[in-house]
Amino acid sequence: MRDVPPDGDDVPEQLGEYRRIAVLGGVYSNAPALEATLADARARGVEAVFCLGDMGGFGPHPDRVFPLLREHGVLAIQGNYDESLASGRTDCGCGYTDPRDNHYAAISYRYTFEGTSTENKAWLGALPRHRRLKLGPHRVLMCHGSPRVINEFLWESATPNGLLRHLMERAEADLMLCTHTGIKWHRALPDARHAINVGVIGRPENDGRPNVWYTVLTAGPDLTVEFVPVHYDHETLAREMEREGLPPEFAETIRTGWWTTCLENLPARERARGKY
């Protein structure tokens, strides 16, 4: 599961140069939230939209998100869920130990695996695991979990500055973007580097509100980081999930904003903010 180094063959040599970009993570088959996010990003005048992986899982009708990603030219990288689907693995690689968490993860993975076309699995399999670009003066590295491990959790309360400095020095980056945990955060390090978890648009972030989040980054004398809330028709999504026979606990999360399952990896501080 450990990645190749971020300066390996899967990173394009020619770096794109941008001033203002949108970055989203964790689509989790939430097509209405993806549609709303893309419209919002367009309205904000971004030059490009990037997605840090995990297109499927959790939500209904997995194949619905792929036409949106392709038609809108979203520049994506691979998440652990994408890697599992593309390689035909029998589980999502989420690494839970609690049988309750594994029960829900297995339902979600089986449903998503069966509902994702061969063509879309191949598309996921062809995604790079990292991307590099320039945002103004900043050298940006995009990854899913962390630059070193695709399914590594980088939570705000469990990611030390020393680790971030170490990861970015190795990657020769000033700005590291990741997702995977489902909760956004931004850390400006004393040496002017920045680490940003861009959040996810597939489910709310365990704060009791049903909206989801993505991130807009603007280069300038200083880097501007905007976490953007996205409101979408979450009730319709929850009903579709119920019609598809997905667990009621998943629909509850979409409606209430509280996570109900797969909680075992949350550190104390993040867990204490949730309801369950």
Add this chain to the structure above:
Amino acid sequence: MSTPAVTRAPAAPAPLAPFVGLSTLWVQITGTWCNLECRHCINASGPRAPWLKPLDGETIRRAIREAEDLGVKEIYFTGGEPFLHGEILPLLERALHVAPTTVLTNGTLIGPEQADALAGLAARAPYSLEIRVSLDDPDRARNDAIRGEGAWAKAVEAVRRLRERGLLPIVTATEITAAAHPGPGTMHGRFRDFLRAQGVERPRLKIMPVFALGRQPASGEVPLTEEDLVGFDRSILQCADGRVVAAGGIYACPILAGLPGARLSRGSLAESFRPAPLYHPACATCHRTGMTCRNS
């Protein structure tokens, strides 16, 4: 207490686990000094003459400094019983300044003052403080048969005290009493129900396999061979990205801390950054179960 017997070396050299970088620093703060004497303790800790000595504060501060420079992700304090160490609170505070920090405890020494101090640490720290409280069975009699008379009541009281102060301890159990619970239901389910009944709304659990070392009699587990590891990604083993500072040097894993075969350096952490021999039957348990001593 004498040093537990070292397993006879296999004929072929032990297979090696690669070292991929320091992610986890373990601090064997009290060595094998403990106020309990659990029947299944992996390093035979107890109250009398610990075979592995506690560490002094300066050795620990030095290791934390070095680990910070090396990009450590998380720090764990274990023993023995960490709360027997006179400097546990300032050392936890120091560690929390560097990385998220976990302390593994039997909970019996967490009185109201200690719980207040931990809540204060957690509130001030930039990173999460995790407190793992050991309990081997929700049933008092079954637990105390393993951990000693009165251990259940004190551990459950510690969980309650921590919860009242807004902390969410992780109750940690081994599978030692699993066979005593035939029928449907899982250990996770039993503990979850028990903790909810104690008023813990957000129960957190860590279940570990039983290791046949320390006070636990030998099992049929035999050391790994190269053949056992064909097609297996050795970089997922905890000795691939973790190191333990304990009396006598730096060791490959917390289960084997103090055993000469697991010692990788007598000096700095950086000197221990080399492949670790998977020489012990416990390495086979790790490989077979996919377990980690980390929180997740």
